[in-house]
Structures are given as C-alpha cells and as structure tokens.
Amino acid sequence: MKEKLAINGGPKAVNKEFLWPIFDAGDVNAVTRIAQSGKWGNPDCGDEVAKFEEEFAAYCGAKYAITCVNGSVSLRLALIACDVKPGDEVIVPPYTFITTASSVIECNCVPVFVDIDPNTYNISPAAIEAAITERTKAIIPVHFGGLACDMDAIMDIARKHGLRVIEDAAHGHGAEYKGKKLGSIGDVGSFSFQSSKNLTSGEGGIVITNDDELYAMMRSLRNVGRIEGGQWYDHYNPGCNYRITQIQAVLLSQQLKRLEAQTRKRNDNGLYLNHLLSKVKGISPLSRNEAITLHCYHIYIFKYDPAAFGGLSRNDFAAMLTAEGVPSFKGYPHPLYKQPLFQNKNFMCYAIPDHVDYTQVYCPNAEQACSSDAVWILQHALLGEKEDMEAFVNAILKIQTSQL
Known part of the structure; x- marks a missing residue:
C-alpha cells in the first residue's frame, strides 16, 4: 500500500528540525562583551575586525583579508582593484x-x-x-554550492590571455581544491557572510588575496578611499564606507572556530548521500572528482529525471520533498541573463555597448538546470546525522512510489 504524501496530509518522512545558525554561550558572551563596551564601530573603536581578518586569511592560506558589508560589495571591490575599465568584458x-x-x-x-x-x-x-575577446579583462568563476570549479584549467586560460581571476566563493567557505582553500587560488577570493551562508554574521563579506597592490586598493576602497599612513580626512580612491562592525567581527571569529568541523561533516554527509542516491533511479548527484579534496556543500544538488517518477514535474517533486520535511528547493527559475535587469538592459550606467543584447543569449545547460533538472538540499540539513541522510532518501523513494 502506498504511503500518503505529506503534501496531501500524510505523515512526514523527516521529522527533525535542522536549525541555522548554530550558536552557543560563547557567541552570546562575545557579542555581549562588545555591546557592553560601547565600542561598536570600525576602525576607531577596537581591533576585533583586524583580528578576524587575520584569522580568516590564515584559515584560507592567504596573505591578506579585507572585510566589507556584504558579498556583493566584496565582488565590486575586487573588480575595481583588478583595474577594470568602463566597457571591459567580464566572463x-x-x-x-x-x-x-x-x-x-x-x-x-x-x-x-x-x-x-x-x-x-x-x-x-x-x-x-x-x-574571450580583446575586451575581456577578468573571469569570475563561481564555486557553486561549494563545489570547486576546475581551477587548473581556468588559471591556465587566465595566464594565457593575461586575465584576472576573481573567485566567487560565496558558497565556498572551508572547501578545498587539491588541498587549497577556495578563494586562495585566483587573484582575489570573494566571500559572503549573509544569513544562509556556512559562515555567517547575518550580513557581511570579505575578500582575500596574496597580492600587495590588490590588498592596498581593496582596503582603501572599503574605507572611503583612505590609504594606510594617510590622514583621516585624506581620500585617494573612489571608495565608500563598506566597513563592518566590531559585533559582526567578534561573532564571525566565534563562528570560525566551528567551521572546519562543520565543513568536514557536510563533506562526509554529502559523500554518503551520493552513495545512497546513486542507487535511486532518476536521481543523479552532481559529479565530484579527486581534485575536490573537501566539499562544503552549501547546497547539495542532484539532477532529477521525471521519467523515473511517472512524469512528475521537477517543480511538483520539489514541493513534495519540502512537504516531507527535507530542507530543499527547486533552485533558480531561470538563468541570470533572463532576469528583467538584463533583458531590459536597465543598467543605469553608460558603458554597455548598444550591440550587447541579452535577449539573444542562450546557455542550454543552464536552461535545463533551471527549467527541469536541479533540486537543492540546503546546507544546514547536511549537518545532520547519517540517519537523517537516510531519511532524505526515504522521502524521495516515498514520492517515487506514490507516482508509479
């Protein structure tokens, strides 16, 4: 007899709440200490920001780290420091x-x-x-879901053509490619500390680099164009106040203490899910090879084949899986170039050539991922136990059985 699906009022296959963020008394006490000190600002009211920057740079194996207000600004700082000019192309x-x-x-x-x-x-x-054209200036590879890009190939291409590489590691905290932490391989690594991220302070971002000149420029841009050794009201570069607070920094320092253990647990659970799901007809986990020495699974992604589920659409399957108690999502509804921003060229900037037409862009693999294939399981679920991974698989099998 088929089990009644949770979406139709039946019992859930997964009856556990996966909490995020994770914190303890150490986090609360650290934030309380800063709050009670009255010294919340940066850089004039304490050194917690500098302390965290040093800790995060060391953790990633990088020479420098510069915090900022979010992962969007961190990319902007990196691009400007990499000397892009109006009209340059970025892949x-x-x-x-x-x-x-x-x-x-x-x-x-x-x-x-x-x-x-x-x-x-x-x-x-x-x-x-x-x-790549004569106008190309930089490449931004995204380590999507925490899975490292093919950085050897990307760096070879960049060196061949004289391009900068800015790693978008917003999903990549703690993950490794051939033993190197993500973000430390290209010219700059960019991270987000937004509330869903594997390392979070609610909001925030950071860039890391080994390049002295890039560091000096990003540090200046983050701090209203000031330079090290300059006077407070001397401004040398077109920066803004992108600084984080002492409270964010001390919270990040506390969270960083548990990141490596959390990353390894996500990695182990991801490998176990790969093993279990490889036996389920119609479910294909994304590939990872020997170069992926540590995967942080900010998102665990598998490909869904409706033919193995009686023709059930990916969107309906994802809704059913969520109803069964699996922290999951269908992912992006369409590729970025189909966003109204790009379709309508609503850019408010002056250097995009008239011939650029995003209505003509078509990337078939991205289209298929968005329209029919991709299903995500969110990172906090990967901090569960092995029996939780088994429950996720049982939820998928329950849905499959109901459709056949």
Whole structure:
C-alpha cells in the first residue's frame, strides 16, 4: 500500500528540525562583551575586525583579508582593484546569484555569460576560452554550492590571455581544491557572510588575496578611499564606507572556530548521500572528482529525471520533498541573463555597448538546470546525522512510489 504524501496530509518522512545558525554561550558572551563596551564601530573603536581578518586569511592560506558589508560589495571591490575599465568584458556563469553579474554592471563593465558544465553546474572552461575577446579583462568563476570549479584549467586560460581571476566563493567557505582553500587560488577570493551562508554574521563579506597592490586598493576602497599612513580626512580612491562592525567581527571569529568541523561533516554527509542516491533511479548527484579534496556543500544538488517518477514535474517533486520535511528547493527559475535587469538592459550606467543584447543569449545547460533538472538540499540539513541522510532518501523513494 502506498504511503500518503505529506503534501496531501500524510505523515512526514523527516521529522527533525535542522536549525541555522548554530550558536552557543560563547557567541552570546562575545557579542555581549562588545555591546557592553560601547565600542561598536570600525576602525576607531577596537581591533576585533583586524583580528578576524587575520584569522580568516590564515584559515584560507592567504596573505591578506579585507572585510566589507556584504558579498556583493566584496565582488565590486575586487573588480575595481583588478583595474577594470568602463566597457571591459567580464566572463561570468548564468547559474548563480544575481550579484555575480550585477557587480560587473555596477563597475560599468559588460557581463559575458558562458554556459555551465552539466555534470557540475560550474562554469565551463571550454566555454570561457570560446568567449574571450580583446575586451575581456577578468573571469569570475563561481564555486557553486561549494563545489570547486576546475581551477587548473581556468588559471591556465587566465595566464594565457593575461586575465584576472576573481573567485566567487560565496558558497565556498572551508572547501578545498587539491588541498587549497577556495578563494586562495585566483587573484582575489570573494566571500559572503549573509544569513544562509556556512559562515555567517547575518550580513557581511570579505575578500582575500596574496597580492600587495590588490590588498592596498581593496582596503582603501572599503574605507572611503583612505590609504594606510594617510590622514583621516585624506581620500585617494573612489571608495565608500563598506566597513563592518566590531559585533559582526567578534561573532564571525566565534563562528570560525566551528567551521572546519562543520565543513568536514557536510563533506562526509554529502559523500554518503551520493552513495545512497546513486542507487535511486532518476536521481543523479552532481559529479565530484579527486581534485575536490573537501566539499562544503552549501547546497547539495542532484539532477532529477521525471521519467523515473511517472512524469512528475521537477517543480511538483520539489514541493513534495519540502512537504516531507527535507530542507530543499527547486533552485533558480531561470538563468541570470533572463532576469528583467538584463533583458531590459536597465543598467543605469553608460558603458554597455548598444550591440550587447541579452535577449539573444542562450546557455542550454543552464536552461535545463533551471527549467527541469536541479533540486537543492540546503546546507544546514547536511549537518545532520547519517540517519537523517537516510531519511532524505526515504522521502524521495516515498514520492517515487506514490507516482508509479
């Protein structure tokens, strides 16, 4: 007898709440200490920001880190420091959050969308190579869901053509490519600390680099154009006040203490889910090879085949899976270039050539991921136990059985 689905009023397959963010008395006490001190600002009221920057840079194996208000601004700081000029082209994937591309627009540059690899949902190196023109200045590979891009191939292409590489590691805290932390491989690594991220202070961002000149410029841009050693009211670069607070910094320092253990648990649970789901007809986990030495699974993604579920659409399947108690989502509804911002060229900037027409862009792999294939399980669910991963699979099997 088929079990009644939760979406139709039946019992859930998963009866556990997966909390996020995770905190304890240490986090509360640290924030309370700063609140009671009355010294909340940055940089004139304490050194918690500098302390966290040093900690995060060391954790990532980078020389420098500069905090800022969010992961969108961190990309903008990186682009400006990499000396993009109005009208320059920056290569980006279409399967990512809007700010990977909108930060390019904010710099008066042209986002060039290239397709993703259907097996990883990361930007395709071959597509990057094919899109390079004399106007190309930078590449922004996104380590989507915490799965590292093919950084060897991307860095080879960048060196060949003299391009900057800005790693969008908003999903990549703690993950590794060939033993190197994501964000530390390109010219700049950009991270977000928004509330859903694997390392969070509610909002915030950071950039890391090993380049002295890039560091000096990003630090200046973050602090209203001031430079190290300059006077408070001397402003050398077109920056803004993008500084975070002491409260955010101390919270991030506390959260950083548990990041490595959390990352390894997500990695182990992701591998276990891969093993279990590989046996389920119609479900295909995304690929990871030996170069992925640590996956942080900000999003666990699998591909869904409706033919194995009686023709049930991906959208209906995702709604049923959520109803069964799995923290899950169908993902992006369409690739970035189909957003009204790009379709209507509503850019409020002056350097996008008239011939740029995003209505003519078509990336088939990204289109298929958005329209029919991708299902996401969210990162806090990967902090559960093995029996929770088994319950997720049982929820999928319950749905499958109901449709056949």
